[in-house]
Amino acid sequence: MMVICMFRNLICPPLRLSIRHQITVSARGMGKGRNHLPDRWTDYIPVGKRIPGTRFITFKVPLKKVYENKLAPHERFSPEDLIQAIQNQNEELGLIVDLTCTTRYYWPKELPKTLHYVKLFTAGQEIPNDEVIFQFKCIVKQFLRENSDNEKLIGVHCTHGLNRTGYLVCRYLIDVADMVPSEAIEKFNKSRGHSIERKNYIDDLMYGVTRTNSGLDKPRLLPPLATHQPHIPHTMDDETHACHPHPRQDHHRRHHHHHPWPHRYS
Template sequence: MVGGGASRVPQRWTDYIPLGRRIPGTRFIAFKVPLKRSFDRNLHPEERFSPRDLIKKIKEQKEELGLIIDLTYTTRYYGPEELPATLCYSKILTMGHEIPNKHTIFQFKCVVDKFLRDNQDNDKLIGVHCTHGLNRTGYLVCRYLIDVEGMEADTAIELFNRSRGHPIERTNYIQDLRKRSERKNCGLKNLSSSPFEETAAATADTRTQMARHHPHRLDRSPLAVPRSSSSTKDQHRRGVKAQAQHRELVMEHRVMEPRQRPCGLVMRNCQVSLPANEWRDELCFPHLHPPPETQTARKRRRRYRRPVVTA
């Protein structure tokens, strides 16, 4: 049946079965988007699939749904108010035909991880759907299985296709999953940890690799280090000379004429202060000179043009 307007049925929506079965070894189940009652007049009775039908069909499989992740890029198909109050609902706007970006992938992983942590004492399912419950759904579910569960790309794709009842159709999704299959636990090492802890761990790991491959680079002293007791007078003279060169460079930079303000910028280009070393209690610290006050911009004068007198 053909319909239009807000109750227009998505293209090829009736070509796919309403839902598949639970993916073995996981809590995922994929299905196409359920449509609210206003779509019923454009569908035959056997083609209708509403949120109420979704809950009913999952119960027929002797399963219980705990979370729905909606990946459609619209809100016209149904709303969370049509779902039971005990059912969690998460809306992640995802563009069709395109590979989901990093933010969408990370958001999907966060929602799944939080639900699994909060529902360790039960076996409720995570229902994922886009328009047809196939391409965007298959990509993100397989991406989670590859990145977080450590599953091989071909294994995850085959498992999803068999459970959904339809194969993933878009080759760009399949190629991207296979290309990224070696990236395990990407962006989800520990969602509960602070990003600063992950950065510190990565820095420590990088320093360990440098010590293994480039041990000579670790001999460079940091910004603030105690002076060696065996330092000679020559080393001290070189340090004083370096400080003097820094000061001269700063003074030369201060007397330089500031550049004119480019069109469209509110403030002038301020002078950049250069660091100079400062010795305190036998420790060497970088000392930054505060930038001078910003000069007020001059008003641009308009050129006076004489009126053209026509004969």
């Protein structure tokens, strides 16, 4: 079982899920229909505020219109609602990094065409692999380099915009921005409006080793962010199941495994 990152029309190196996670997520997803609401999704406010001194803003996953009949009007939160909510804060979103391990919640084509979108499939509950962490750092650093002349924000979300999101944002602030771990966590929690819940994430942020930044400042480590929307294969039905690679992606990996960085997916 593998997790992949899709960067526009590019495939990043595969990452393996542990056997324990494969069994856990598969069992949890049994008996649910494709369009069920994410667990506890309504328990969290939709959008936080910009983290002071950074370009980050975090939020829970927006849901496409097929979910609206399962929600009261005041509970609905669509991609359109997301854009409006951030504009209401007098901010502009420039990039979305989607960490959910599924494609069922919304389509990137629902977003404005000028908004960059990156899909970084990231398994929940477990500390992200060092490769996922490094990919996240690269994506953020590249966007900041290419947008040094503006104040556009980097929006990050998982399902609730809390645990995976909080971990990776704080990991960046600690490793790259040299922020004290306790300060990074406090700033994230206050800005999101909820606190990171999972102890393993908090413990790793507070006491874990700093992950490598070697090569992070190399220009064009990743191809330029495009303004068109990516094609994402419709193969991940539910985040409660482990991430499944698209057959063509799996073929691509098996026959090009020696390459360390993304290749064009045509």
